[in-house]
Amino acid sequence: MRLLLVEDDRLLAEGLTSQLEKAGFSVDITHTAKEAVVLGKQEDYKAGVLDLGLPDGNGLDVLRKWRSSKVTFPVLILTARGDWQDKVNGLKAGADDYLAKPFQTEELIARLNAIMRRSEGRVHSTVKVGRFELDENRQCLQIEDGTEHSLTGTEFRLLRCLMGRPGHIFSKEQLMEQLYNLNESPNENIIEAYIRRLRKLVGAETIATRRGQGYLFNDSV
Amino acid sequence: MRLLLVEDDRLLAEGLTSQLEKAGFSVDITHTAKEAVVLGKQEDYKAGVLDLGLPDGNGLDVLRKWRSSKVTFPVLILTARGDWQDKVNGLKAGADDYLAKPFQTEELIARLNAIMRRSEGRVHSTVKVGRFELDENRQCLQIEDGTEHSLTGTEFRLLRCLMGRPGHIFSKEQLMEQLYNLNESPNENIIEAYIRRLRKLVGAETIATRRGQGYLFNDSV
DNA sequence: CCGGATTTTCAGAAAGAGTTCAGGTTCGTG
DNA sequence: CACGAACCTGAACTCTTTCTGAAAATCCGG
Numbered sequence: 001m002r003l004l005l006v007e008d009d010r011l012l013a014e015g016l017t018s019q020l021e022k023a024g025f026s027v028d029i030t031h032t033a034k035e036a037v038v039l040g041k042q043e044d045y046k047a048g049v050l051d052l053g054l055p056d057g058n059g060l061d062v063l064r065k066w067r068s069s070k071v072t073f074p075v076l077i078l079t080a081r082g083d084w085q086d087k088v089n090g091l092k093a094g095a096d097d098y099l100a101k102p103f104q105t106e107e108l109i110a111r112l113n114a115i116m117r118r119s120e121g122r123v124h125s126t127v128k129v130g131r132f133e134l135d136e137n138r139q140c141l142q143i144e145d146g147t148e149h150s151l152t153g154t155e156f157r158l159l160r161c162l163m164g165r166p167g168h169i170f171s172k173e174q175l176m177e178q179l180y181n182l183n184e185s186p187n188e189n190i191i192e193a194y195i196r197r198l199r200k201l202v203g204a205e206t207i208a209t210r211r212g213q214g215y216l217f218n219d220s221v
Numbered sequence: 222m223r224l225l226l227v228e229d230d231r232l233l234a235e236g237l238t239s240q241l242e243k244a245g246f247s248v249d250i251t252h253t254a255k256e257a258v259v260l261g262k263q264e265d266y267k268a269g270v271l272d273l274g275l276p277d278g279n280g281l282d283v284l285r286k287w288r289s290s291k292v293t294f295p296v297l298i299l300t301a302r303g304d305w306q307d308k309v310n311g312l313k314a315g316a317d318d319y320l321a322k323p324f325q326t327e328e329l330i331a332r333l334n335a336i337m338r339r340s341e342g343r344v345h346s347t348v349k350v351g352r353f354e355l356d357e358n359r360q361c362l363q364i365e366d367g368t369e370h371s372l373t374g375t376e377f378r379l380l381r382c383l384m385g386r387p388g389h390i391f392s393k394e395q396l397m398e399q400l401y402n403l404n405e406s407p408n409e410n411i412i413e414a415y416i417r418r419l420r421k422l423v424g425a426e427t428i429a430t431r432r433g434q435g436y437l438f439n440d441s442v
Numbered sequence: 443c444c445g446g447a448t449t450t451t452c453a454g455a456a457a458g459a460g461t462t463c464a465g466g467t468t469c470g471t472g
Numbered sequence: 473c474a475c476g477a478a479c480c481t482g483a484a485c486t487c488t489t490t491c492t493g494a495a496a497a498t499c500c501g502g
């Protein structure tokens with residue numbers, strides 16, 4: 001059970017490490033964001049514990065860099081007490097859980113076990129259609145020619161819907177339901193606008209229009 | 222409109238039920254996961270509402286059991302506020318939508334209607350006559366030689382009418398009634414115009430004219 | 443509060459579907 | 473066999489839907 005602990009407070013890091021080792025983990029420590037990024041990419045950890053308050057850069061950036069380079073092990077972030085914003089941002093950036101300082105080591109261990117258990121069943125999930133591959137974790141689109149495009153949130157949700165069922169016609173109303181909830185309902189033209197953007201990525205022929213019916217993702221080719 | 226409500230909080234369940242019934246649903250309640258699994262498999266519901274926090278087993282397991290035994294009605298899951306993980310897992314396990322507690326009953330009803338509407342189109346229905354197959358979902362015509370033509374709305378409605386009863390003679394007046402409602406009544410020549418377009422797809426011999434009587438779709442070959 | 447990214451809106455252009463029209467053709471009947 | 477009614481045909485026209493590019497509004501992190 002290899003763990004990466006990213007924590008600049010050396011005293012805390014030492015203490016944690018000894019307890020984690022007692023609990024059966026094998027722990028690598030690093031104190032800097034820079035090293036954390038490299039280690040995370042290089043080594044094969046089963047989980048990471050990441051303090052967000054680092055001297056040489058933000059912990060969130062470390063997490064984002066990991067996630068954008070296919071580092072998929074579960075990450076628990078440590079935040080200052082009550083720092084609600086950090087917590088939210090952390091989860092958005094791909095963290096699996098968080099713990100506010102100060103905390104009991106038992107709780108950290110319990111949560112680490114929890115996120116590791118959860119992550120076991122987690123596949124690096126991608127949707128593949130023709131020469132396109134949509135990466136759900138990284139929210140980006142890879143094309144067979146080797147190019148890769150990161151998508152904005154709305155672009156991604158729309159494309160996932162279409163690619164999730166290639167050949168199926170989705171009406172604009174259905175797509176609206178997928179992208180927006182009941183209280184927010186923008187102009188229907190918004191679908192057309194996003195379809196256009198996606199077509200610039202995947203090519204116009206890949207997303208077909210069925211006039212009066214809707215749109216579909218072409219599974220052939 | 223039969224619904225299954227799986228909710229262990231009896232008070233909440235009662236309240237919801239009375240409101241759902243006002244909205245025109247007929248609701249079965251169960252408080253346990255065990256019973257939920259059985260009922261879902263046994264009865265013919267149009268949708269399900271599933272609370273993930275159940276005493277005797279996880280709501281997700283109920284959903285998984287349903288889905289792995291071909292229970293296909295749409296399911297909306299109720300999660301504790303902000304329980305981000307539950308929501309994600311729920312959707313992965315086959316839920317159609319989710320709602321975080323606490324919620325407005327109106328929103329629940331709206332979403333139920335939405336997922337039920339969406340699920341209607343899930344059955345794949347086609348009409349097959351001779352070497353032609355009309356796909357009602359995709360509104361397109363497949364021919365035995367492998368070609369496929371997507372149809373416009375009016376083309377499709379007319380062809381479905383003819384193919385729905387091969388060999389039967391439909392008068393122009395009957396066809397007009399099928400295609401248009403009372404307030405819109407275009408030139409009668411419109412039928413001839415569309416028959417012509419269809420013949421270009423299926424071949425002139427496939428749609429026969431009975432002078433003075435009407436048209437029919439040839440079932441022989 | 444600023445600057446960049448993202449989302450949303452808008453309005454004119456383009457394309458497509460639906461409809462009409464003006465002959466031409468065919469058929470049945472007297 | 474001549475005539476009218478019914479039907480066929482191709483093109484033109486109208487109206488709706490979709491496309492498109494740009495601008496405005498909003499969100500978000502610093």
